[in-house]
Amino acid sequence: MILIIKNDKKDEVGKLINWIKGRGLDVHMSEGENTTIVGLIGDTSKLDIDLISSLDIVEAVKRIQEPYKKANRKFHPADTVIDAGGVKIGGNNFILIAGPCSVESEEQIIEIAEAVKKSGAHLLRGGAFKPRTSPYAFQGMGAEGLELLKKAKKATGLGIVTEIMNINYLSLFQDVDIIQIGARNMQNFDLLKELGQSDKPVLLKRGLANTIEEWLMSAEYIMSKGNEKVILCERGIRTFEHFTRNTLDLSAIPIVKELTHLPVIVDPSHASGLSRLVPPMSLAAAAAGSDGLIIEVHNDPTKALCDGAQSIKPDIFDAIVKKVSVILPLVGKAFSK
Amino acid sequence: MILIIKNDKKDEVGKLINWIKGRGLDVHMSEGENTTIVGLIGDTSKLDIDLISSLDIVEAVKRIQEPYKKANRKFHPADTVIDAGGVKIGGNNFILIAGPCSVESEEQIIEIAEAVKKSGAHLLRGGAFKPRTSPYAFQGMGAEGLELLKKAKKATGLGIVTEIMNINYLSLFQDVDIIQIGARNMQNFDLLKELGQSDKPVLLKRGLANTIEEWLMSAEYIMSKGNEKVILCERGIRTFEHFTRNTLDLSAIPIVKELTHLPVIVDPSHASGLSRLVPPMSLAAAAAGSDGLIIEVHNDPTKALCDGAQSIKPDIFDAIVKKVSVILPLVGKAFSK
Amino acid sequence: MILIIKNDKKDEVGKLINWIKGRGLDVHMSEGENTTIVGLIGDTSKLDIDLISSLDIVEAVKRIQEPYKKANRKFHPADTVIDAGGVKIGGNNFILIAGPCSVESEEQIIEIAEAVKKSGAHLLRGGAFKPRTSPYAFQGMGAEGLELLKKAKKATGLGIVTEIMNINYLSLFQDVDIIQIGARNMQNFDLLKELGQSDKPVLLKRGLANTIEEWLMSAEYIMSKGNEKVILCERGIRTFEHFTRNTLDLSAIPIVKELTHLPVIVDPSHASGLSRLVPPMSLAAAAAGSDGLIIEVHNDPTKALCDGAQSIKPDIFDAIVKKVSVILPLVGKAFSK
């Protein structure tokens, strides 16, 4: 970290240096004609950059070291490959996670699981606990939904991915293969810490208005407690555009892969909220270098009106998979086995 | 709620109407030359507007009823006045909540409590559990910090306001007068539901990139479970501006007061992250019609460098209070007694 | 357009209706239990939706007709194919526009033109008049730069694309094949009107914080004056992310193609500002259904340090073209001939 000291406050710099040294860091001073620069040497990840930059004598602060360590590719150059119920995620493996928005019935979840498995899906997704903006909206089937997911897992052999919202329910997630943290909980730090003590792979969705650095800091929360099996998921950010519910940020994919060794996948269904955008954005995500896709698939979107919005039918999913297979060699990837 | 049906999909409208009726609602049809409009009659708050608007046959959806009921001024025209440890909040009462960012020691918290009480503060704030972007940053004194706050309450008589991050610690908050939900937890729905079953006043901060409607829906989560003592707090939203950490949205104040009967206060300290902006933005908040202020005050910002950033000294707080007292009559308010 | 009238203001609706009729529109009234709806019949594109929605008696306004007509796919279902110097743009044609950020010398522009032509580029881009945030930064070679572009056109046969910033220089653009309007001028309405009277194809970049509807309204400005040869260009929008200069909004591509018959291409160079993101985002743009790419290519990015940032070398461009050719059949497109 580099601190640039205001010219007219140079005399007070000694006090600041003492405070920095009191935090176990060393300093390297450099005085130019108009500027005094204080370089901090040591582990600055515990320093609050906002606080320092608002000190009166500080003109500006520039972090050099990234504030994340375990997630940082600089310290772990090789791609992390995570095993989730036997499926390899990361490296040159491309994975397909598919399934309905909400688990509704045993018949529904098994039927969809069988369909997406046939098209090549590696894992089954399905919501049991649903985060809803309104307290009056359907909140998911809860524990019963989890039971139905497990039945579908047994019936098809597909590992399951589902969201946790309350750490007190963690014991219910024992047979889940990947635990998902939703966008609105990306900075629910107590939930992150608790999952950091689990040994389950965690699918960490990016918050609606969060930067990539904040996202990686949330991954770091989980990793710092011991669980390094974090899979990142880009699912659209909030912008001024209204035709789509959110704006899928595909340029985040190559950036994230530069900054971290963790796998990063894309959710094209939640990003736009429109089923007809799922095919083009799935292809684009594969072309941008994503490590996989998580897609909402429904057996009969018209019948279950309330789920039809962003879900595609199995035949559309099948067509996407076939096209993705043409793109993967261009980006040095192949479907995970 | 009004649904506008696509011209070329009119034939399929029957199916949609059956689905709507299946949810206990009635419909009112209106066919214009180029447009078919379906008006929904009944309680539409349980309908998911995103889902409906993405149905193929729906051109557009317009909500008429607000999706919040208990928080809605239409159904409760009079201002709600909340009693927090004997302090009246809302109506034409203006309150002052002041105290340090973090509780650091018994001496510190009592000294500040005495100083701000002398200037007219009604309640003492102080962080014990701190939400931090980095897992390596100081996470607050925790339970011990809560104990020190209680000592300051005993010493000065000021009620206390502090943040909860994990519902499992609720029992520790028994002597707290107002429980705060931080911006990053505004859509931590499980936390909202649990506090909805408490009888403590809740200070609900607005999320960094949330709309006013989402904020009111989070208030509704708490109220729908039985706890109607919700105080809203505007604390700055994320924008493209970098000189300030966030952008204080003061136009939210008159808007919120139109839409809801709940009190709304302003946090000028977190909004900008700069102590020198606290005085002008405090006056502006009072002039905009806020029901109060929550301000970070520190006894020695220079000594405790890490807190100096957005905290002001007691004498600055005192000067703000004096100026606010000139503004309050202009907006029909007076300091709470 | 549908107006929803406030329940307690129903009595004043007559005045509003008279005002509407005075603007040549007819109305269709629909009274529900709690709501009065006024449907406007006729051409509402001249009505200011912001003004109407803020009238006291109006609860809400919902536009049904899009405010753009000539750009609207509803009225022109077939793709528009534009001829720019013999190159077909739109339909199932995919075009490649390439060249340096700024024209620097005759040697430079011709060398690059030859290189990109060899790889398959259809048109040459190059900046002569440069929009710069700072008045002290290099503003481009101006008229002299235009002359050098024309020499490159003569030498290679490639049509040229370059930006106009001041309508008074239009006469200089006579031999230019596509005139570009930059992002910061997207709502420079006087410039749009003037180019609407030209017969040159116009490349209209999306503004940094503009919605798709505003972008189409700017296209409509040009078309309403008679020039229907508008090519849209997505070049990244402003978000909270800092690793990239802007965030490329690829979901805009399928949305724009739904709403309008005009071609839409992607500029991956300006979007991120990072040359290493150009390859993945070019492939992603093709996979998302874009009608082409406009890419900054430089002959020696290291030598000309100041241009190296977002420009790629010719060999990288060549590799992108080869990979794009694999993707195009998946989206029903082929390189323009």
Place this chain on the structure above:
Amino acid sequence: MILIIKNDKKDEVGKLINWIKGRGLDVHMSEGENTTIVGLIGDTSKLDIDLISSLDIVEAVKRIQEPYKKANRKFHPADTVIDAGGVKIGGNNFILIAGPCSVESEEQIIEIAEAVKKSGAHLLRGGAFKPRTSPYAFQGMGAEGLELLKKAKKATGLGIVTEIMNINYLSLFQDVDIIQIGARNMQNFDLLKELGQSDKPVLLKRGLANTIEEWLMSAEYIMSKGNEKVILCERGIRTFEHFTRNTLDLSAIPIVKELTHLPVIVDPSHASGLSRLVPPMSLAAAAAGSDGLIIEVHNDPTKALCDGAQSIKPDIFDAIVKKVSVILPLVGKAFSK
């Protein structure tokens, strides 16, 4: 400007240094344990920070000098006071600019001018050339509107403020006292340059999604050409909030006054687009330290329905002025004389 060089690219730094020296700057090197820092000495305002920061060998760039000079308070510590038709703007003077959105008729403009003058307005505003999102919307009375403004000036003695959209009409603005540049033209650099050669005071509105630094750079464009009479105007920025058209950024006021010596006023009418928000936001703007207000006032908002949205009536304006007069002494200001 400080450049932080990537550890593994140190060997290439010589080339960069040569390039920097070739631009007339000197360098100051500082090598820490893990970091090489290059400090640039001299006038770095011509360097493009985006370009440099994207060079391969550069880890990060930190500007120390602000890129604006003439607008910079560091070099001009005293407030600039601008004389506009005899009215002093800046320093401890507070000004009131009021008038209708659009000039409609001689009777209208004179009637409003007389009313606002009586309440204390210093200058009359009124739109003749109107920037409209839609080409089909009313574009203002144009030159005829300017003539009517001049008649109102003659009748009341109030100086006039009106917007220019096309530099070719500059000759029509000879009797205008302050020429306004609208938000959408804030980065119409050619317009800025041309007004930089005029001697008229310029009211420069902040762009909808522009940072304060970009705003000051646009002021610098005007000043760099010789015209230092620039008045800044905060008019709301685009955010995710929909209840208001834009979000008034009042924290920009104290920040701008720190960074520049130029006056800065507030437009509460355009910011929210809602007339009922004009009173609270006017008071808040005064309390935040603004140098004045520009308010839309209409003689009969109900009659002229299309203007009623964000305009207030003269009696409301009068009440605002009276309340503002109570606030001004708190911030060390008084109405301009």
